[in-house]
Amino acid sequence: MGEPSLRERALRHLARRDHSRAELARKLAGHGETAEVEAVIERMAELGLQSDSRYAEAFVRSRAARFGSSRLRSELSRRGIDRELIDEAIAGECVESELDRARAVLHSRFSAAPADAREWARQARFLQARGFAPELIRKLLKEPHDESA
Template identity: 60%
Template sequence: MAETGLRARALRYLAQREHSRAELARKLADHGSAPEIDALLDRLSELELLSDARFATAWVRGKAARFGTARLRHDLARRGVSDTLIEAALQSEAVESELERAHRVWRTKFAQPPADAREWARQARFLQGRGFAAEVIRKLLKEIPDESAQG
């Protein structure tokens, strides 16, 4: 009886969105024993209802437009996805360059290029918090005035 309840709960979670194995195990931890959960997760993986690769790809696809590579990598690692699967998902789903994504994120938040050092630092902190690399931020904030001058 407890196993069917555990399975139903796992399927409900998976019906809402993709989950990593570690994430689903954590959510089910209070509802069953470790061996029961492991057996259930193995079975869900066999049936291809649970896939860390599919989860990583979906995560990157959904978040890449708003976050940098460092943030995506960190979030996936925190959810228990292996480094190999993270790199594969980043390669397959991050179609635009990091600079293009950073520019789009910057443009939605800020209307004007930084006027002084304080504003430059504020914009840089925002982009850094979104997971963009320091060299991308420097390049973006350096190029913005040139771009606006060209029209």
């Protein structure tokens, strides 16, 4: 058996999981000319096998419960997704408000409200690393901690 063709390689990658156009181009780049790679990716998109929109929606759906909008935006843009597609995916998949998602993430990690400034900073850093906005973090950490959550 010889080397698999670009088309076969693209199909194998897409069979495992959705890939953004940029990811697929990067994975196929070492196996053919740029024009050939673009032609294969374009054909995959025509057949509906590759879709940046579907990729963005699936990405947001799988991570929205754990991360804030700014982190989702950052990761999707790093993967080569257009800003409009990112905005559509986040608007469509993030049904809960950002505050509710941040509250759920915070309560899943910390069982008690911050007792001192050091603990407040620790919880704030955790939420910030998850991609939540600083204003939202301040608002969330000021409210009383609900033990039933």
